[in-house]
Amino acid sequence: MALNEKQEAGLLELLAAFENGKRIADLEPAQGEPGAMRIEVMDASGETRSMELERAVAEAGNPIAGRWWDDSLGTPVAGGWFGSLEALRNLPATLGLGRYLVTDDRQMRKLDPTDSTRFEDGSPAALDGSMGQCMWCWSRPWYFTTWKEGTRTYMAITLKPLEGRKSYRIPVGGTSWLGAGVMDRTEQKLCSVISDDERYRGGSGTARPDTHPKKPAADTPQATMLGMAATAISTTNFGTYARKRGEGWEANWFVAQAAVEILLLVIMGNRNTQAPYCAERDADGLYQGGFGAGVTTIGSANWNDYNGYYPLVPTNVGLEMGDGTGLVPYEVPAAENTDNPEAPFITFQVPCFFGLMHAGYGHLWRWVRGLTISQTAGEKTEVYVAPSMAAAFNPNSVEGLLKVAECPQKEGYIKRKSWEGLCGMPTEVGGSSTTWFGDWLYTNAATQTGLRVRAAGGRAASGTYAGAFAVATHSAATDAYADCSSPLCFFVEDPEIAA
Structure with a gap:
């Protein structure tokens, strides 16, 4: 097929560019800080895009398993994933999620993934406490990082902290x-x-x-x-x-x-x-x-x-x-x-x-320890967390605790949550049972002053108010109810929260 004059000119330009191209060894050294440099990458969509060099290097050695939500929308479904699709797909296996028996000295032994009455090696496992406690564990430490960009909220799980962001370390535990x-x-x-x-x-x-x-x-x-x-x-x-x-x-x-x-x-x-x-x-x-x-x-x-x-x-x-x-x-x-x-x-x-x-969620409320809510009726509700689990914890005082969030003083479906200090507490209500978090905040802060504790998840009669992110803050540390329990937990290292 014969080329027209414009096509011939374009072909000659491409040929000249190819012949004049330089090898990497022929290029001049880059100037400036790595944080200001960008490289060309092909992302998951197959499109060629640019990316900060420093971020590319960091993420290559620390794959991100991440999701993002568009906060301008009420949908509870993530808008998409980010980081490494493979890391997100394999996250449960990477963290070793599943059932273990754990002895009082915190030695973990994995149970068969398909039969909780035996260990991975096929030997019988007693679930009556004689061989350890029945725990749901993650067998390696991980980091949680969340941030906002524009209308998007990002949540990431990695095996190392993310450079330039505040990452919280979750030690091995369950x-x-x-x-x-x-x-x-x-x-x-x-x-x-x-x-x-x-x-x-x-x-x-x-x-x-x-x-x-x-x-x-x-x-x-x-x-x-x-x-x-x-x-x-x-x-x-x-x-x-x-x-x-x-x-x-x-x-x-x-x-x-x-x-x-x-x-x-x-x-x-x-x-x-x-x-x-x-x-x-x-x-x-x-x-x-x-x-x-x-x-x-x-x-x-x-x-x-x-x-x-x-x-x-x-x-x-x-x-x-x-x-x-x-x-x-x-x-x-x-x-x-x-x-x-x-x-x-x-x-x-x-x-x-x-x-x-x-x-x-559901069945029984779960009391939460290490987190104290201080509410002043009609004014504000403040959330505090303990910086260390290894120290004694007094739920009747906020002395020595870290303030991490403020909660609404009215009840409603949770619209936003704070993860500062890993508190997981609501900062705004106004959603519904099928939008945002879809779970309810119970509180008496509008009329009651004092220190309160969190109950999580809802109970067998909560209906659509229940959910893994539901919060109740109307109880004191001394309260006890027929529908409230508290699951045993452990950590191999102290889950410290830095100020």
Whole structure:
């Protein structure tokens, strides 16, 4: 095909550029600081773009598993991912997420990913505490970094801190895979075990009285409280009982609570944990969706009439899930005095997040330790966190604590959260059950002054108000309720928070 005059001229220009091109060795040394230099890269879209040299070098040796949200929109679904798609896809495996048995000296032994009754080597694993506590762990330390650019909020998990940004270190550790605490009534220690022994009787430590209008049958866990989580204990006492296990143990220390919330956000890419469950990955091979209603739909009156707001789901539910992700059907036994005793009282779809039962929400509120809320009625609500878990913690004072955020004084669906100091506390309400975080802030700050503690996640009667990011701040450290528990947690190193 013959070329026209314009095409010939263009071809000659290309040939001249090729012949006059220089090799890298022929180029003059670059001038200036690396932070001011840029290089040409091809990004995930296949387009050629520019990138800061310093950032490219840093991220190449520290892959980012990240998501971003557009804060000008109300959608809880992440707008996209950033960093390394491979790092984000492989994040659960990279961090070693899953079920372990952990001894009091914090030695971790991984359980079989598909069978929690045996170890990875196939040997039998006892879940009654004789071989360690049943914990959901991450087996390597990681860093969390979040920042805003324009209307976007970025959340990143890396194995090293990000240069030029404030990164929080999460040491190796974990939380009870049961999603709640169990009490050793003999030694008065907080546990994470699966056992029907009377030593670990749940609730308040006694069977439920035979007086409820819609009472469960006398031999069911919902009546005997055998094999159930411990409740009706204050957050202060939960902390005391956890620390009796030794150094590095606590009752849902705020860093462990934040770790669960952050991992849910980055891995699932959805701020609404009650979004419908989706077993399929998205087009990029990433997890998506939420876990549905979970254990939140019984209704307050029904629950009270059944067993007085005490635990409904035994600790062995979901044992067969291993390190899996999905929903586990559980039928709460029928009330004894109903016309149809064969029908379940209610059926829940219990969430499981890589082996973590309840996925951080529903069933029972989770007290949070190490975080104190100071509210002055009608003025302001301030959030403080403890800089060290290794030191004694006094929830009745803010002396020595770090102020990290201020919360709204009115209730509502959470619109924004602060992650300063890993507090995970709301800074704005005004969303809905299907927008922004989709979870509720309960507070009495508009009329009550004093120090308060956080409860997280919601309960079996919270409905759409529940979710992994739900917050209640109306209780003092001495309060104890039938529907509040606190999962055992541990860290191999002190999860320090710098000022």
